[in-house]
Amino acid sequence: MRISHLSSEVSPFAKTGGLGDVAAALPKALAASGHEVDVWMPFHLDAARWFRKRAAWPDTLLSPFRVSILGAEHEVGLLRATLPGTTVAVTFVAHDPLFHRPTIYSPNERGQDDDLWRFCLFVRAAVEAMKRLGRRPQILHTHDWHPALAPMLGAWSSYRDPWFDDVASVLTIHNVGYQGVYGLDQFGVLGLPPETLTGGVVEHAGALNMLKGALVAADMITTVSPTYAWEITTPEGGAGLDGVLRMRAGRLTGILNGIDTHEWDPTHDRYLPAHYSRENLRGKRECRAELCRVAGFEPGDPSMIVGAVGRLVPQKGFDVLFEAAPELIRRGVRIVVLGSGEPALEGSMRLLEAHAPRGFRAFLGYDDRLSHLIQAGADAFVMPSRYEPCGLTQMYAMRYGTVPVVRKTGGLSDSVIGFTGQNAEWATGFHFEDPSPHALAAELLRAQNVFFHRDLWHRLVANGMRADFSWGRSAAAYELVYRRAREVRGLP
Ligand code: ADP
Numbered sequence: 001m002r003i004s005h006l007s008s009e010v011s012p013f014a015k016t017g018g019l020g021d022v023a024a025a026l027p028k029a030l031a032a033s034g035h036e037v038d039v040w041m042p043f044h045l046d047a048a049r050w051f052r053k054r055a056a057w058p059d060t061l062l063s064p065f066r067v068s069i070l071g072a073e074h075e076v077g078l079l080r081a082t083l084p085g086t087t088v089a090v091t092f093v094a095h096d097p098l099f100h101r102p103t104i105y106s107p108n109e110r111g112q113d114d115d116l117w118r119f120c121l122f123v124r125a126a127v128e129a130m131k132r133l134g135r136r137p138q139i140l141h142t143h144d145w146h147p148a149l150a151p152m153l154g155a156w157s158s159y160r161d162p163w164f165d166d167v168a169s170v171l172t173i174h175n176v177g178y179q180g181v182y183g184l185d186q187f188g189v190l191g192l193p194p195e196t197l198t199g200g201v202v203e204h205a206g207a208l209n210m211l212k213g214a215l216v217a218a219d220m221i222t223t224v225s226p227t228y229a230w231e232i233t234t235p236e237g238g239a240g241l242d243g244v245l246r247m248r249a250g251r252l253t254g255i256l257n258g259i260d261t262h263e264w265d266p267t268h269d270r271y272l273p274a275h276y277s278r279e280n281l282r283g284k285r286e287c288r289a290e291l292c293r294v295a296g297f298e299p300g301d302p303s304m305i306v307g308a309v310g311r312l313v314p315q316k317g318f319d320v321l322f323e324a325a326p327e328l329i330r331r332g333v334r335i336v337v338l339g340s341g342e343p344a345l346e347g348s349m350r351l352l353e354a355h356a357p358r359g360f361r362a363f364l365g366y367d368d369r370l371s372h373l374i375q376a377g378a379d380a381f382v383m384p385s386r387y388e389p390c391g392l393t394q395m396y397a398m399r400y401g402t403v404p405v406v407r408k409t410g411g412l413s414d415s416v417i418g419f420t421g422q423n424a425e426w427a428t429g430f431h432f433e434d435p436s437p438h439a440l441a442a443e444l445l446r447a448q449n450v451f452f453h454r455d456l457w458h459r460l461v462a463n464g465m466r467a468d469f470s471w472g473r474s475a476a477a478y479e480l481v482y483r484r485a486r487e488v489r490g491l492p
Helices: 018-032 045-053 115-133 149-156 162-166 184-190 210-217 226-231 242-247 282-295 318-330 343-355 368-377 393-399 410-415 437-451 454-466 471-488
Strands: 002-006 036-042 059-069 072-082 089-094 139-143 168-173 207-209 220-223 252-254 305-312 334-341 360-364 380-383 403-407 430-432
Touching: 002 018, 002 115, 018 036, 018 139, 018 471, 036 115, 059 115, 072 115, 089 115, 115 149, 115 184, 139 149, 139 471, 149 168, 149 210, 168 210, 168 471, 184 207, 207 210, 210 242, 220 226, 220 471, 226 252, 226 410, 282 305, 282 334, 282 368, 305 318, 305 343, 305 368, 305 393, 318 334, 318 343, 318 437, 334 343, 334 368, 343 360, 368 393, 380 393, 380 437, 393 403, 393 410, 393 454, 403 410, 403 437, 403 454, 430 437, 437 454
Parallel strands: 002 036, 002 139, 036 089, 139 168, 168 220, 220 252, 305 334, 305 380, 334 360, 380 403, 403 430
Antiparallel strands: 059 072, 072 089
């Protein structure tokens, strides 16, 4: 099948989170299954820097052409490279005034959020380029709200633009909390028929809502785990769009993300002081000793060391962990956290460290090497997320023989098999239900109890290390979705 992915971020060129990882890993896996896949993204400043750092530059694909939005003409360029280590083509839409910004989602020079404008230009340019190149995909796969205009063009301008007649669309929701909400006065930017606004299709709660428009328009909708697919159809999890999602439930399915099993492999991880496998865990002990050294704990400390890595935002529930920490430390648990984000949470981390330097260590910032060392060196890995569409770090932890202790939500429910006391043959971690310090502490102390029963703990470690989180499995599920998307459109 010919599949084109449209995403605002694609790793390694420009990335802020899991979306960038998926937008690279899924196309790679689909190409490995024999599909003709390419990826489209804006030429962000981060991408330009990525090439400059390597003394390289993408090829010019077409001479610059003009795209019109609200009657104004914008000249865009098209550059092409491949995803590193693959033959998967990445086409960059270049337009410096809109994409040469300090970060992927920066406001304009007046401090205004003009993302609607930026990403609509990206979609229009990408579609125009596909036409000029004579390359019509059978599946246009868009990620999150930013390229949402693409499925809307497919659904509502086909009577004027027959190009879309043979294109089916798939939308993947990576996080329903980000919807692209703007004033109704911005509707003109989309260039869609007025009925889509008056009929309430792209309007939601008195505003223009890009994700809602795409939800109504897309032929098929996926999200990044089966449990999250259900949660977003409930008022608690739908961030206001649960009604639309219930209406479209027949087209919605959840497919668990995979992980990059090459980048995250304890048998050859370039960031680790020693390597190990399920058969021989000696290297993990060396990684643990190194983590103790870096964290300032005693090297042979027999306590359970709990790691945590992530963005310090309310979604991730670090505040719950920090509230539970004093009690846990008193009970002999050691905690190492790496994260950056909200200043209040960074402050709590500093405070805990000052009060209990031998039990709590905080690392502020983004650090790949340290995140790999925590995954390898810790005994357990905690994720108290309030909601978690998929989550990757719990899967890394299992692959690294580190037992996850997670809140039972979204992808955490789907990827970690909670230990009940009776299922040691297949359990891979621990679950708790309530996002409260009490529930978290109780489950971590339960894990600590198992930790001291070495044989039992090793079974959980081995079960996690045996689990298959590769993309191949998920790619096969996407293939079925693509077939269904063409079917519901009546396309072969
Ligand atoms: P989300 O996409 O919601 O941030 P995921 O678990 O899907 O959460 O992905 C987060 C990714 O970012 C993981 O690869 C994780 O290791 C990485 N990460 C998050 N914070 C940091 C940090 N401070 N340092 C290094 N890596 C981080």
